[in-house]
Each structure stands twice: as C-alpha cells, then as structure tokens.
Amino acid sequence: xxxxxxxxxxxxxxxxxxxxxxxxxxxxxxxxxxxxxxxxxxxxxxxxxxxxxxxxxxxxxxxxxxxxxxxxxxxxxxxxxxxxxxxxxxxxxxxxxxxxxxxxxxxxxxxxxxxxxxxxxxxxxxxxxxxxxxxxxxxxxxxxxxxxxxxxxxxxxxxxxxxxxxxxxxxxxxxxxxxxxxxxxxxxxxxxxxxxxxxxxxxxxxxxxxxxxxxxxxxxxxxxxxxxxxxxxxxxxxxxxxxxxxxxxxxxxxxxxxxxxxxxxxxxxxxxxxxxxxxxxxxxxxxxxxxxxxxxxxxxxxxxxxxxxxxxxxxxxxxxxxxxxxxxxxxxxxxxxxxxxxxxxxxxxxxxxxxxxxx
Amino acid sequence: xxxxxxxxxxxxxxxxxxxxxxxxxxxxxxxxxxxxxxxxxxxxxxxxxxxxxxxxxxxxxxxxxxxxxxxxxxxxxxxxxxxxxxxxxxxxxxxxxxxxxxxxxxxxxxxxxxxxxxxxxxxxxxxxxxxxxxxxxxxxxxxxxxxxxxxxxxxxxxxxxxxxxxxxxxxxxxxxxxxxx
Numbered sequence: 001x002x003x004x005x006x007x008x009x010x011x012x013x014x015x016x017x018x019x020x021x022x023x024x025x026x027x028x029x030x031x032x033x034x035x036x037x038x039x040x041x042x043x044x045x046x047x048x049x050x051x052x053x054x055x056x057x058x059x060x061x062x063x064x065x066x067x068x069x070x071x072x073x074x075x076x077x078x079x080x081x082x083x084x085x086x087x088x089x090x091x092x093x094x095x096x097x098x099x100x101x102x103x104x105x106x107x108x109x110x111x112x113x114x115x116x117x118x119x120x121x122x123x124x125x126x127x128x129x130x131x132x133x134x135x136x137x138x139x140x141x142x143x144x145x146x147x148x149x150x151x152x153x154x155x156x157x158x159x160x161x162x163x164x165x166x167x168x169x170x171x172x173x174x175x176x177x178x179x180x181x182x183x184x185x186x187x188x189x190x191x192x193x194x195x196x197x198x199x200x201x202x203x204x205x206x207x208x209x210x211x212x213x214x215x216x217x218x219x220x221x222x223x224x225x226x227x228x229x230x231x232x233x234x235x236x237x238x239x240x241x242x243x244x245x246x247x248x249x250x251x252x253x254x255x256x257x258x259x260x261x262x263x264x265x266x267x268x269x270x271x272x273x274x275x276x277x278x279x280x281x282x283x284x285x286x287x288x289x290x291x292x293x294x295x296x297x298x299x300x301x302x303x304x305x306x307x308x309x310x311x312x313x314x315x316x317x318x319x320x321x322x323x324x325x326x327x328x329x330x331x332x333x334x335x336x337x338x339x340x341x342x343x344x345x346x347x348x349x350x351x352x353x354x355x356x357x358x359x
Numbered sequence: 360x361x362x363x364x365x366x367x368x369x370x371x372x373x374x375x376x377x378x379x380x381x382x383x384x385x386x387x388x389x390x391x392x393x394x395x396x397x398x399x400x401x402x403x404x405x406x407x408x409x410x411x412x413x414x415x416x417x418x419x420x421x422x423x424x425x426x427x428x429x430x431x432x433x434x435x436x437x438x439x440x441x442x443x444x445x446x447x448x449x450x451x452x453x454x455x456x457x458x459x460x461x462x463x464x465x466x467x468x469x470x471x472x473x474x475x476x477x478x479x480x481x482x483x484x485x486x487x488x489x490x491x492x493x494x495x496x497x498x499x500x501x502x503x504x505x506x507x508x509x510x511x512x513x514x515x516x517x518x519x520x521x522x523x524x525x526x527x528x529x530x531x532x533x534x535x536x537x538x539x540x
Contacts, residue, residue: 006503015399017392
C-alpha cells in the first residue's frame with residue numbers, strides 16, 4: 001500500500017510546463033548552442049594558429065640549422081649546433097654566434113656538432129670542454145681547439161685571422177706551431193686560403209666531403225684528390241686514419257707537397273697514436289725522396305727511430321741517407337756506425353755503409 | 360509481502376512513425392514536458408534547476424539528432440540522458456553539502472497536492488538526500504515515476520539485479536523512516 005502511495009504522490013509532482021516556459025527554455029537552448037558553436041570555432045582557430053606558429057617556428061629552426069651566410073642586415077645570429085649523440089644537454093654545450101653579416105660557417109662533417117669550418121667573416125663560440133671530443137674551428141690552414149672556453153674567430157683580411165679568448169683557453173695551430181691563448185688575450189695569425197676558395201656557391205656539402213674517401217680507398221687517388229680539393233679542408237676529419245688517407249691521395253696522385261700538412265697534423269695532434277710512427281716515416285720519405293728536403297727528413301726519421309717499433313731499423317737507415325744528402329757527413333757516419341752496432345745483420349747494411357762512408 | 364505497483368499501459372501513439380527523420384522542434388514539443396517532469400521527480404527541486412536539466416538534455420539531443428532513429432526510441436534515450444544528468448547534479452549537490460554550500464528545503468512542485476502531501480514529499484526528499492545517488496535514482500524511477508524494474512535497469516544502464524538491489528536498499532531506509540506514516 002505504501003508503494004502505491006509513493007506512486008500517487010509522484011504523479012502529483014508536475015512542474016508548470018506552460019508554453020511560455022517552453023519557449024524560454026527553447027530560446028536558452030538556441031543561445032547555448034550558438035555560444036557553443038562559437039567556442040568550438042574559436043578553439044579550432046586557436047589550435048590551428050598554434051599549430052601554424054609551432055610549424056613555422058620548427059621550419060625556421062630547421063632552416064637556421066643549415067649553415068648559410070647570415071642575412072644582410074643582421075649583425076649577429078645564433079646557430080644551433082646539431083644534437084650530439086650524448087643527448088640534449090651535450091647539444092647545448094656549444095653556442096655559436098655569427099659576428100657579421102658576411103659570416104660563412106659550416107659544421108665539420110662527422111664531428112657531431114663539435115667542429116666548424118669558418119670560411120669568411122667571424123663567429124663567437126661558447127664551448128664546454130670535453131677532452132674526449134675536443135671542439136675545433138678550422139679557418140683555412142689554422143686550427144683552433146678549445147680547452148674549455150668562450151672565444152671568437154674573425155678574418156681581418158684574406159690572409160690574417162684574429163682569435164680572441166673571453167674565458168678559458170684555446171690552442172691555435174698555425175704555420176706548424178701550437179700556441180695556447182689564455183682568457184683576455186688575443187692572437188693574430190697568418191692564414192692561407194683554403195685549398196679552394198669556399199665561396200657560398202662552392203660550400204662543401206656532406207656528400208662531396210664524403211665522396212673522396214671511397215675513391216682513395218679504391219686507389220683512385222687522382223679522383224680522390226680532386227674531390228678533396230673540391231670539398232675543402234674541412235672534408236678531412238681530424239683523426240689519424242682520415243689524415244693518412246688524405247696524405248696518400250695527395251702523394252700517390254703526384255702531389256707530395258700537399259701530403260705534408262696532413263702528415264704533420266698526425267704528428268702534432270695524434271702523437272700517441274700507434275700510426276704516428278708510420279706517418280713520420282712517410283713524411284720523411286716524402287721530404288727526402290720526392291721533395292728533396294733532406295734536412296727536414298732527418299727530423300722525421302729520427303722521430304721514428306727514437307720511438308722504436310718495427311720501423312726503427314729502416315728509419316735509422318733512411319736517416320743515414322738523409323744526413324748524407326744534406327751534406328752532414330760526420331753525423332751520417334756516426335749514425336751508420338750506430339746502425340751497424342744495432343743491426344749487425346741488417347737488411348739495409350749495404351746501403352747504410354755506402355751513405356755513411358763506411359765502405 | 361508488499362503489493363506490486365500499478366502496471367499502466369502506455370497510451371497509443373498513432374502519429375509516431377518509426378524510422379521517420381527526427382526534427383528538433385518536434386522532439387522538444389513532444390518530450391519537453393516529459394523530461395521536465397522526470398527531472399522534477401528525480402531532483403525534487405524547483406523550476407530553475409529543472410529548466411537547466413531540460414536545457415542540458417535537449418542541447419545534447421540537438422547534437423545527437425542524427426543518431427536518434429525515431430521519436431518512439433527518442434523517449435527512452437531522453438529518459439536515460441535525463442537520469443544521467445540528474446545523477447550528476449545530485450552527486451555535485453552532495454559534494455557541495457560537505458562544505459555547507461547547498462540550498463536545502465526547497466518546495467517540490469506539486470500543485471495538486473494537499474498540504475499534508477506536500478509535507479510528506481518534503482520529508483521524503485530529505486530522506487532521499489541522505490541516500491546514495493544511485494539508490495535514490497533507482498527508487499525514484501521505480502516508485503515516483505512508476506517505471507517497471509527492467510526499464511529502471513535500462514534507464515540506469517545497469518543490470519536488472521543491480522537495479523533491484525538499489526531499489527531495495529533505498530526502499531528499506533524509506534520504509535524504516537515512514538513506517539508509522
């Protein structure tokens with residue numbers, strides 16, 4: 001009975017649903033529907049604008065990551081370096097700022113953003129030092145290596161380069177010598193133009209930089225040398241294998257003088273590498289046999305001999321020969337006697353006796 | 360054993376053609392009052408809140424018109440939507456009550472009721488306010504709206520057993536309170 005009571009009571013609950021109220025509710029629904037459509041349209045517009053902005057920003061960032069000359073009128077612009085394999089923190093350890101509108105800057109291939117070739121203008125580099133992956137800037141035949149620093153490099157003319165250090169220390173390799181420049185100091189060095197003028201139209205690309213290696217490895221040294229000259233000096237990585245391969249491409253294509261800088265870079269920058277002895281021996285041979293510079297060859301052979309190893313006997317023999325050709329008869333004889341003592345049955349004993357005047 | 364409630368036959372609807380396209384104005388004209396009545400019985404509150412529910416229900420219906428097959432099926436769909444929206448409002452009301460932010464003691468719109476019946480309804484809704492929302496809605500559909508249990512289950516989107524359990528749980532409390540009524 002009580003359930004029936006609730007049902008009859010429920011039937012008495014009747015809101016006054018008059019036509020006026022119905023019309024008011026309908027109008028309110030229409031208003032809300034219109035407002036909702038407007039909100040949806042606004043949200044779509046905002047989302048579209050946001051996507052366009054994000055897309056445009058990504059496009060701009062992508063474009064600015066490609067090495068190009070800074071646009072005229074902008075005195076400075078930041079070049080984000082490509083992400084390093086170590087993650088985003090490492091990628092942010094290098095900040096590069098162009099210092100002039102005519103700056104032409106290109107990342108060195110295979111250095112994961114830890115090296116740039118400066119072809120024109122000037123740039124400022126802020127670098128966190130990583131002893132395992134040193135940051136370098138190549139400007140013509142000058143190489144600047146960071147030792148934990150902020151520094152700038154600027155061409156003063158076609159043949160002068162100025163390196164100014166703000167913080168830390170950099171090592172500058174120019175004209176065969178290393179100079180460490182401390183914070184607050186600057187250094188001006190002569191710079192030879194690159195092997196080929198790297199104007200904007202002949203800027204090295206990764207493809208051309210990589211193309212000389214397979215040619216050299218296949219023994220097509222002349223083609224490899226041509227490709228190397230076209231790509232510019234930045235196409236050669238600063239590691240022993242690449243430098244030795246580039247030296248081979250130069251000397252075996254009949255241009256031994258071009259091999260010398262590569263071999264010297266091995267001796268300067270990779271002296272502890274096991275192949276440094278081979279580089280020094282090759283340098284000695286190039287200087288002695290192909291360039292007719294026996295005095296310099298003596299130094300190269302002496303370096304190989306003093307470091308020991310499988311090339312020591314040959315190096316001593318060639319040292320004797322180089323000394324003889326340089327006209328240093330006394331030292332030539334001394335070294336020949338040394339050879340005879342160290343290698344009494346040496347395979348070069350006959351030639352050593354001849355050049356050392358022991359016959 | 361409590362007597363079963365009245366079983367009422369629905370009135371014939373000769374003008375409703377199954378499968379016909381549903382037009383919003385027609386839907387609102389036909390079911391606006393029904394939705395308002397159902398919301399009023401479930402909420403037990405005044406006109407403003409009922410109007411809000413009617414707006415919400417028909418605003419949703421206006422967006423779902425293409426999915427409503429015909430006017431006959433629209434009634435069940437509208438009942439389900441109304442029940443869901445009312446349940447949401449009731450839960451919000453319970454939450455607000457925790458912070459003493461809820462209005463209480465509203466008159467239930469019952470124009471044909473005697474003063475004693477109005478007092479009974481006011482007391483009933485006070486008791487319903489203390490019940491879990493799901494139990495309250497199920498009981499209200501069963502007894503205030505007079506729907507059979509299978510319709511209650513379908514409207515609440517639960518199984519028949521769950522609907523029975525909810526109705527029973529609410530009924531137990533109400534019977535206890537109104538035992539001497």
